Amino acid sequence: IKEFLKEKNNHLILLTTYSFDPVFFDYFLFPELARNNPFAEVLVFVDGYTYQQTYPKFTPKTGTEYRLVPVYQEGGVFHPKIGIFYSREKDRAKLFIGSANLTLAGFTRNAEVVLQIECTPAKGSSFLHDLLELFLKLFENERCVDREVHRLLENVYGELSEGGSSERSEVRIFHNLMEPILDQICDAVEGKKFSRMVVVAPYFSSDAKNLLTQLRDRLGVEEIIIGVQKKNHNLEPEAVSRYLESARELGLRLEFREAVFSEKNRRIHAKLIQLDGIDGSFLIVGSPNFTEPALLSVSENGNLETSVLLSKDFGNIVDEIQFKELQFSDDFWGKSAEHEEKGRHLLKVYSAEYDEIDRKLLIHLEPITCRFSCKISYENDEEEEQEYDTPEARITITLEKPSNPKEVVIKAEDGRSAVMRIYNADTFKRLVKGGRRLTISEVLRAVESRQSIDLDEILLLVNRLVPLEARDSDISVRETGRSVTTSRKRTFEPPKKSAGGTSIESIVMKLDKTVKRFLKAKAAQREMKMRIEDIDEDDVGTQNKEESADFVEHTEDRRDYRKDILRHLKTLWNLLYSEEDSNRNLEIAAVVAEIVLRILLREYDQDFFVEFKRILDKYLEGLDTSSVDRGALKDFFLSLLKLHYVSNCTIYKITDTYDHLAQPYEFIRDLFDYRIFTDPEVFNEIRGRFVGFIQGVKENFGKEFNEEKFMVLYGNLIASSLSPSSVSEGVRTLVKNLVYSDNEDVKRVSYYTLLSFKEIPSSYSSSVRDEIREILATEKLEERISKLLEDVANK
Numbered sequence: 001i002k003e004f005l006k007e008k009n010n011h012l013i014l015l016t017t018y019s020f021d022p023v024f025f026d027y028f029l030f031p032e033l034a035r036n037n038p039f040a041e042v043l044v045f046v047d048g049y050t051y052q053q054t055y056p057k058f059t060p061k062t063g064t065e066y067r068l069v070p071v072y073q074e075g076g077v078f079h080p081k082i083g084i085f086y087s088r089e090k091d092r093a094k095l096f097i098g099s100a101n102l103t104l105a106g107f108t109r110n111a112e113v114v115l116q117i118e119c120t121p122a123k124g125s126s127f128l129h130d131l132l133e134l135f136l137k138l139f140e141n142e143r144c145v146d147r148e149v150h151r152l153l154e155n156v157y158g159e160l161s162e163g164g165s166s167e168r169s170e171v172r173i174f175h176n177l178m179e180p181i182l183d184q185i186c187d188a189v190e191g192k193k194f195s196r197m198v199v200v201a202p203y204f205s206s207d208a209k210n211l212l213t214q215l216r217d218r219l220g221v222e223e224i225i226i227g228v229q230k231k232n233h234n235l236e237p238e239a240v241s242r243y244l245e246s247a248r249e250l251g252l253r254l255e256f257r258e259a260v261f262s263e264k265n266r267r268i269h270a271k272l273i274q275l276d277g278i279d280g281s282f283l284i285v286g287s288p289n290f291t292e293p294a295l296l297s298v299s300e301n302g303n304l305e306t307s308v309l310l311s312k313d314f315g316n317i318v319d320e321i322q323f324k325e326l327q328f329s330d331d332f333w334g335k336s337a338e339h340e341e342k343g344r345h346l347l348k349v350y351s352a353e354y355d356e357i358d359r360k361l362l363i364h365l366e367p368i369t370c371r372f373s374c375k376i377s378y379e380n381d382e383e384e385e386q387e388y389d390t391p392e393a394r395i396t397i398t399l400e401k402p403s404n405p406k407e408v409v410i411k412a413e414d415g416r417s418a419v420m421r422i423y424n425a426d427t428f429k430r431l432v433k434g435g436r437r438l439t440i441s442e443v444l445r446a447v448e449s450r451q452s453i454d455l456d457e458i459l460l461l462v463n464r465l466v467p468l469e470a471r472d473s474d475i476s477v478r479e480t481g482r483s484v485t486t487s488r489k490r491t492f493e494p495p496k497k498s499a500g501g502t503s504i505e506s507i508v509m510k511l512d513k514t515v516k517r518f519l520k521a522k523a524a525q526r527e528m529k530m531r532i533e534d535i536d537e538d539d540v541g542t543q544n545k546e547e548s549a550d551f552v553e554h555t556e557d558r559r560d561y562r563k564d565i566l567r568h569l570k571t572l573w574n575l576l577y578s579e580e581d582s583n584r585n586l587e588i589a590a591v592v593a594e595i596v597l598r599i600l601l602r603e604y605d606q607d608f609f610v611e612f613k614r615i616l617d618k619y620l621e622g623l624d625t626s627s628v629d630r631g632a633l634k635d636f637f638l639s640l641l642k643l644h645y646v647s648n649c650t651i652y653k654i655t656d657t658y659d660h661l662a663q664p665y666e667f668i669r670d671l672f673d674y675r676i677f678t679d680p681e682v683f684n685e686i687r688g689r690f691v692g693f694i695q696g697v698k699e700n701f702g703k704e705f706n707e708e709k710f711m712v713l714y715g716n717l718i719a720s721s722l723s724p725s726s727v728s729e730g731v732r733t734l735v736k737n738l739v740y741s742d743n744e745d746v747k748r749v750s751y752y753t754l755l756s757f758k759e760i761p762s763s764y765s766s767s768v769r770d771e772i773r774e775i776l777a778t779e780k781l782e783e784r785i786s787k788l789l790e791d792v793a794n795k
Helices: 002-006 022-036 048-057 104-109 126-140 147-159 181-188 209-219 237-250 427-433 440-449 455-462 504-534 542-576 582-602 606-620 630-647 680-696 707-720 727-740 744-757 766-794
Strands: 012-017 041-047 067-071 082-087 092-098 114-119 171-175 196-200 223-228 253-261 272-277 280-286 306-310 321-325 349-355 360-365 372-378 383-388 394-398 405-412 417-421 477-480 483-486
Touching: 002 022, 022 041, 022 048, 022 104, 041 048, 041 147, 048 067, 048 417, 067 147, 067 349, 082 126, 092 126, 092 280, 092 306, 114 126, 126 147, 126 171, 147 349, 171 181, 181 209, 181 306, 209 237, 223 321, 237 253, 349 405, 349 417, 360 405, 372 394, 440 455, 440 582, 455 504, 455 582, 504 542, 504 582, 542 582, 542 606, 582 606, 582 630, 606 630, 630 680, 630 707, 680 707, 680 744, 707 744, 727 744
Parallel strands: 012 041, 041 067, 196 223, 223 253
Antiparallel strands: 012 082, 082 092, 092 114, 171 306, 196 272, 253 321, 272 280, 280 306, 349 360, 360 394, 372 383, 372 405, 405 417, 477 483
């Protein structure tokens, strides 16, 4: 557990298991893995029949917050115990190969052996390359079927170069997908003979004559010691007799001994084979038990296994086990059958892939020759069921319910059944953990769908954005305003780096780290300030000077982090910015504004906000508003509104209740058409979305929705968009709305927009200011307007 939880900032976490403990994994191990590796894809490959039999123990997280992939073995079980932690950014991987399943017992109570291998650089690692190749072949052989996982592993595999010069020659990794484990061991130790073999395992073949024969003939083994723990094995008296009889026939010295682990309360689940001879010693550890399906068969005819051969530096592993003379008394026997063929009446259901955009569910399963039903359960507890009477290996269902699907149950007339969890039906989770890149529109949609989204989660989304240079490639992603059309015909993996050599992933990771340091530094500064204030004013000694010096140091430190954050934001914008696509640039601005907003929610800093305003001016200057659609305008308007609300800052000065910008935005003139945002439907849409945002961030923001403040800032934002060429017409229209409109929402918006002109902004020329005053005074409206303003304000 400690070794797993040391792993941080990886991009891929791949785990395999035969037995699976959903409660242990979902509530203990997975939350820490996700917290330490926020950008990681987490894949868990599990034996297919174990998947079905463990279903009653599934939690709400099982197979939904990470990918749980069933693997079906016709002649045996899926038995590897592997952990892969891969960091693309660090070009390193850490591999864990051994005997421990993803269970509470496997990680805490059992005696297990797990080998840890560091692969640096990862891109030259034959170990990592070969293991990923193993999983890709499982998909090719249709032992498992999941297009998204297959695509993800293909992308990672494509990043690696086949090599191995940096690997340790004393370590060899084997699997039996194409060749038996024992054949590979014999090839690795070719020419060496071993007089003695020590075996420790909990599971044995009932008749191992063929296995014993091959050990004698191919490895020269003369003596075999088999260590067995009391009541922790599957041996029966008849099997022990067969072993001893076969050994006599083969001229082998074979002895059973009681295996006692150094910590006596632990169940020995480790699988060890030690070979000793004049040429040295070798140790074999991993998933294979001392059975013929594990050691003599390829996976097509038996179990799928992985093991490691060590030629040195394996220390005193076997010495942890004491071998005692064995008494075959009644307290020795203990039936265990880990690999009995359980549940073979179950159906094979490989995956259920949900396409949220097209509202379709694609189910991969074995062809069923009789009539069967498919029942879909939704997140809102609704259900729908359909009947089928033709053999189908793939079922595509168009979903009619508004909620997202969470589970599928297949039942056949012949009594077989199976269940499949649907991964990440939640919009945010699917987009973050999906095996493809995202468009900016999808990121904004995910932010909108998850009102309580925090900074880490937004960065997870940004980490998957399609960089600019990939947009014109031969890919099947189109952005048209707020709608997204995708084709599933091709897999697109964009270039990892921009022309300047910086990747989106690297800049997001730097931004994440810098923000955390900024927040930590500011918290330390506050604490230091409190300590200084607690010092007696008359105390001007050394402590006071030291504390003051520390305070200055923390202040400078915070400023550096603030500059770093802004620099990273500009770098990110450069990676995404398009000189030709104004619609895209406005959507980028909305995404970056959402990042800044989450920083300000955690720790408001006025200087930081003002600096960000300058970045907006730089990147949105000269924006061609004619090509920007209404959806993008509303998104960006809402993002600016959120920023000013959280910052309690107006663009134009209204009252002393609010801060205000020393200089208004340069890009904003004529960006927002006041006629759109005074429309009651648009106003109510934005207000509804804004209220949802405040409710979502209430825990961090600590304040309820303030209607008056919202209206002041809404009107102020509209007023700031009126340019010298449009302000006269705009003010005249707003006055007419206030006087003559029958719609209360139109009156309210007009009133709060006109508030900004009580003190006409100095950014307008003197002639324009005079014209505004003249409009407000036309037809002696001043008194009527004042009365109407008062009435609206009272309401």
